[in-house]
Amino acid sequence: MTDDTLELVRSLRHPDAERVDEVFPAALRDALLDSILTIGRDDSSATDPGLGLGISPLASAQGGVPAPGEAHRQHSHRALIWSAIAVSVAAALVALGLVVAPGPTRPPLAAAAVLKEAAAAAGQAQSAPGPGQYEYIETETRYEMALYVFPAGASTETPVATAYFDETNQAWISATGTGHHVATAGAWQYPSAADEAAWKPHQTALRQSGASDFGEMQTGQPIVDATGLPTDPSQLASVIAQRKLVVNGGVSGGDTLGGRGPSRLEDRLPYSVFEGAAVLLIGPTEGMTPALAKALFQVMASQPGTTSLGTVTAHDGQRGEGVASSAGGSSVDRLMSADRVIVDPTTGRLLQATFAMPSSTTMPKFQSCGPVGQTTTTCVTRPFQSWTAPVWTDVVASGVVNSPTATLPATGTIRPVVTEVPGPPTHVAITDLPGAGSNVHISWTPPADTGTGPVTGYVVHEALANGGNEIHTGGHTTATEYTVRATPTGTFIVQAQNAKGTGPPSAPAKAPPATPTDPAP
Amino acid sequence: MNGTDEELFEALFREQSRLVAAYLLSRADRDLAYDALARTFEVAWRRLEDVPADPFPWLLGVARRVLSELRRAQGRREALVERFVGQEADLGRTADVAELSVERLAALHALRSLSAADREVLLLVAWEGLTQAQAAGVLGCSRGAFALRLHRARARLRAQLGTAPKDPRGQPDPTRTKAIRPGLGAAVNEEAL
Numbered sequence A: 001m002t003d004d005t006l007e008l009v010r011s012l013r014h015p016d017a018e019r020v021d022e023v024f025p026a027a028l029r030d031a032l033l034d035s036i037l038t039i040g041r042d043d044s045s046a047t048d049p050g051l052g053l054g055i056s057p058l059a060s061a062q063g064g065v066p067a068p069g070e071a072h073r074q075h076s077h078r079a080l081i082w083s084a085i086a087v088s089v090a091a092a093l094v095a096l097g098l099v100v101a102p103g104p105t106r107p108p109l110a111a112a113a114v115l116k117e118a119a120a121a122a123g124q125a126q127s128a129p130g131p132g133q134y135e136y137i138e139t140e141t142r143y144e145m146a147l148y149v150f151p152a153g154a155s156t157e158t159p160v161a162t163a164y165f166d167e168t169n170q171a172w173i174s175a176t177g178t179g180h181h182v183a184t185a186g187a188w189q190y191p192s193a194a195d196e197a198a199w200k201p202h203q204t205a206l207r208q209s210g211a212s213d214f215g216e217m218q219t220g221q222p223i224v225d226a227t228g229l230p231t232d233p234s235q236l237a238s239v240i241a242q243r244k245l246v247v248n249g250g251v252s253g254g255d256t257l258g259g260r261g262p263s264r265l266e267d268r269l270p271y272s273v274f275e276g277a278a279v280l281l282i283g284p285t286e287g288m289t290p291a292l293a294k295a296l297f298q299v300m301a302s303q304p305g306t307t308s309l310g311t312v313t314a315h316d317g318q319r320g321e322g323v324a325s326s327a328g329g330s331s332v333d334r335l336m337s338a339d340r341v342i343v344d345p346t347t348g349r350l351l352q353a354t355f356a357m358p359s360s361t362t363m364p365k366f367q368s369c370g371p372v373g374q375t376t377t378t379c380v381t382r383p384f385q386s387w388t389a390p391v392w393t394d395v396v397a398s399g400v401v402n403s404p405t406a407t408l409p410a411t412g413t414i415r416p417v418v419t420e421v422p423g424p425p426t427h428v429a430i431t432d433l434p435g436a437g438s439n440v441h442i443s444w445t446p447p448a449d450t451g452t453g454p455v456t457g458y459v460v461h462e463a464l465a466n467g468g469n470e471i472h473t474g475g476h477t478t479a480t481e482y483t484v485r486a487t488p489t490g491t492f493i494v495q496a497q498n499a500k501g502t503g504p505p506s507a508p509a510k511a512p513p514a515t516p517t518d519p520a521p
Numbered sequence B: 001m002n003g004t005d006e007e008l009f010e011a012l013f014r015e016q017s018r019l020v021a022a023y024l025l026s027r028a029d030r031d032l033a034y035d036a037l038a039r040t041f042e043v044a045w046r047r048l049e050d051v052p053a054d055p056f057p058w059l060l061g062v063a064r065r066v067l068s069e070l071r072r073a074q075g076r077r078e079a080l081v082e083r084f085v086g087q088e089a090d091l092g093r094t095a096d097v098a099e100l101s102v103e104r105l106a107a108l109h110a111l112r113s114l115s116a117a118d119r120e121v122l123l124l125v126a127w128e129g130l131t132q133a134q135a136a137g138v139l140g141c142s143r144g145a146f147a148l149r150l151h152r153a154r155a156r157l158r159a160q161l162g163t164a165p166k167d168p169r170g171q172p173d174p175t176r177t178k179a180i181r182p183g184l185g186a187a188v189n190e191e192a193l
Helices: A004-011 A026-037 A070-082 A087-096 A109-124 A193-208 A233-241 A273-282 A290-302 A331-336 B005-025 B030-046 B055-073 B102-113 B116-126 B132-139 B143-166 B174-179 B185-192
Strands: A134-151 A158-174 A181-189 A246-248 A262-264 A306-313 A319-325 A339-344 A349-355 A381-387 A391-401 A426-432 A439-445 A457-463 A469-474 A481-485 A491-498
Touching: A004 B102, A004 B116, A004 B143, A026 A306, A026 B005, A026 B030, A109 A290, A109 A306, A109 A319, A109 A339, A109 A349, A134 A193, A158 A193, A233 A273, A233 A290, A273 A290, A273 A339, A273 A349, A426 A491, A439 A491, A457 A481, A469 A481, A469 B005, B005 B030, B005 B055, B030 B055, B055 B132, B102 B143, B116 B132, B116 B143, B132 B143
Parallel strands: none
Antiparallel strands: A134 A158, A134 A381, A134 A391, A158 A181, A246 A262, A306 A319, A319 A339, A339 A349, A349 A391, A426 A439, A439 A481, A457 A469, A457 A491
């Protein structure tokens, strides 16, 4: 089509369609793939004939040859029209697998199954401290922040750098609920030296101005009081939903998050039932019992909108089953900023919890020009910091100890802050698989420079002749080869990923001409 | 057939989900597009035997019907099915709006004034890059009929382009006037961070 009108029409396509990888990132699509694969091919038990979404079939347009099952398709097409009254027809279609359940929030089986397994294991755990003993919980929490300045006279902020505030918390909780205390150490980390250099002068200004620095005010995970919570899952869910959990202040406080003295969790950020249960499970929590842990996992399992993320690695290197919750908000945004937990279903422990920032909540924008709230006329440049990424908390160690100073070794490995992405893969080679029609095989050599940390996967994509870009695999394999089951039309590009991100693209490799076995219609 | 059903489906999903998502995102907002994407591939999974060798038109046909069903279920109007540049500008979602030239604006109004059927025919070719045979497959008509419909739709679009500013349906409503106002960059700033 070389028509000018069509070019104009083409230019009006919504930009979302050109940015599929941003709108629906690979992880989101992988979660979708996983959740579809958990549905049995012949599993029609979840369908609801009364509300069933009749998918009217395609007319046979593929070369005019009716495919097997064409008669059924015609049948279903009419049934679609009659579905309101012809329940028996709809039921027959269910049997044929032609009616798809509606239920956008039907919980994927895998996620609930993981949480139920964890509930069973947690209920049998024998880790409660005896008299004179303490439950020791050590966690590491990372806040990822965007650092900005307000240039003098400007109406909008300018991003300066990205930083992490990494916080280590240790809590000792006695069986009687007394004598607990929390020790906290926090440190600024920067993804790169450039980030650090860019922010340092502003941080100095921030501190000299007398305004609170994030590192000074946000310390100490509060201890949640779970004493006496019901162990019946539905009652427990109700208590969490009513936001009646009590927090026994962090070490230092005065800000809206740390709290000073007992306060209700409702005074903190809003949370869903899934998130409230995760807060209690990740700890430090006073009054936790195996029965309560079991009930909390059961509550999480019963929440709609959970998605299995498969086996994933927590920050400290422990492997567990990932579950995302999409509670609250609208479906797509929900999943993209979902609360996520990593569970070890065999021990009934939560390894890591990730809490989304409510997108509507504007974090306090700290100013360097005097006490907050004071009108500042002499301000030249106002730096401030704001959370941009979900906050995760990783349980580094937990168990029973005999004194309020004893610690336990970390279960996993604390990984260094990854600062660099890997270099491009090299020697990308494409071979047409003999006798396999349109399949091609791609292989490459790992990058010599893996950046900081190992390569965690490769992205293979194809620059299409029409200007598009198709991702064939999105970083889920560390194998250095991939087979594409399609007729390649463009050039293939491979990128390596590590924990920091995706590295630069390899030199493109062109696919050999396709074997002409399948003439176009 | 080599490979298990799961492997076949995964390959299908990896090869096609991006393109199907692009189709849906050019016709529905993100929420609806995601729901429709999920259901489209759920259908493909249940009916894996029926997926033809060239799966893309088949998937678009399913996606089109899923989208239509979902809209109907939500009680939404189906008439304006597509989602154009500028529609969400007041939400600050797109920076491209400021780039809308007068020429593109005229095309936008001309497209809006066409019937839904004419638009669909044009967009399958212009947006999804389908061949006429593939597009005919999506719509379930013959290649000859599709060629005729495309020819007529293009003729009507050209005619509308000539008269678009005078066509009352082509007049920008207040929202759209706002949408094309330059200087939306500030609203976009937050997302760009």
